[in-house]
Amino acid sequence: MLQLLKLEWRKHRLGRYFLSFILCVVGIYGFVIFAALSSKNDIDSVIPSYNDFLTLVTLLTNITFIILGGVILSRVIISEFRSKTINVLFTYPIRRKILMLSKLLIVFALTTGGLFLGTWIMQGLTYFLQPSLGFFEGTFTMQEMLATIPKTITNAIMMGAIALIPLFFGMRKKSTSATITSAVIIGFLINSTVSNGGASFSLSDVIIVPLIFSLLGAGIAYLSIRNIDRKDVV
Known part of the structure; x- marks a missing residue:
C-alpha cells in the first residue's frame, strides 16, 4: 500500500499542492487579521475573544480545505x-x-x-503576534491552545471524510466540474453561519451534523470501491 501511495504521489505530482496549502493558509490568516484589526476599536468587534478567533479560523479553514479536497479528488480519481x-x-x-x-x-x-496543520499554524502565529498586535481582547496561554488539540483533530478527520462526498456527484457523469462544484456547495452548507446580531449559529456547531456528513462521505467511499473488482469501467 505504501508503495502505491508513493506512486500515486509522483504520478499526479501532488507535491505541488503544498503551494496551494501555503496560499490557503496565507489567504485565510490574512483575512482574519484584516477583520480583527479593522474592527479592533469598534464596539461590536468581529473577533472579541480567542474563542471567536478560533471559530472564525475553523469555519474558513473547513470550507477552504473541503474545496481543496474536491479539487484533489477530481485530479486523482475523476479525471x-x-x-x-x-x-x-x-x-x-x-x-x-x-x-x-x-x-x-x-x-x-x-x-x-x-486542515489540521493549517489551523495550528494560524493558532501558533496568533500566539506570538497577539501580545504586540492585540487581535482581540485579553490573551490566551499555551495550555489553552493545547487544550484545543482533540477538537481540532476530530474536526479535521470529519472534514476529511466530508471531502469525499463530492465523489458521488463526480462519478455519476465522470465530471471534474461537478466534483468541485459539489465540494463548494457542501463546504459552505455545513460551515455557513447565521447571526441575529447577538448570537450566531452554524451547522458545524451541532456535532451530529458534521458527524452524519462524515459517515456519509465514508459510506460513499466504501460504495465506490465495493464492486469495483467486478464492475466494467465505462
Missing part, C-alpha cells in the same frame, strides 16, 4: 475515469480495490492533514 486512463491501471496485477483505496486515502490524508 482518470473521465479520460479512461484508469483502464490502464486496472490491467496491473493489483486488485482494483487496493488501487482505489490508495487514491481515496491520499485525498483523505491531504485534506485532513492540511
Whole structure:
C-alpha cells in the first residue's frame, strides 16, 4: 500500500499542492487579521475573544480545505475515469480495490492533514503576534491552545471524510466540474453561519451534523470501491 501511495504521489505530482496549502493558509490568516484589526476599536468587534478567533479560523479553514479536497479528488480519481486512463491501471496485477483505496486515502490524508496543520499554524502565529498586535481582547496561554488539540483533530478527520462526498456527484457523469462544484456547495452548507446580531449559529456547531456528513462521505467511499473488482469501467 505504501508503495502505491508513493506512486500515486509522483504520478499526479501532488507535491505541488503544498503551494496551494501555503496560499490557503496565507489567504485565510490574512483575512482574519484584516477583520480583527479593522474592527479592533469598534464596539461590536468581529473577533472579541480567542474563542471567536478560533471559530472564525475553523469555519474558513473547513470550507477552504473541503474545496481543496474536491479539487484533489477530481485530479486523482475523476479525471482518470473521465479520460479512461484508469483502464490502464486496472490491467496491473493489483486488485482494483487496493488501487482505489490508495487514491481515496491520499485525498483523505491531504485534506485532513492540511486542515489540521493549517489551523495550528494560524493558532501558533496568533500566539506570538497577539501580545504586540492585540487581535482581540485579553490573551490566551499555551495550555489553552493545547487544550484545543482533540477538537481540532476530530474536526479535521470529519472534514476529511466530508471531502469525499463530492465523489458521488463526480462519478455519476465522470465530471471534474461537478466534483468541485459539489465540494463548494457542501463546504459552505455545513460551515455557513447565521447571526441575529447577538448570537450566531452554524451547522458545524451541532456535532451530529458534521458527524452524519462524515459517515456519509465514508459510506460513499466504501460504495465506490465495493464492486469495483467486478464492475466494467465505462
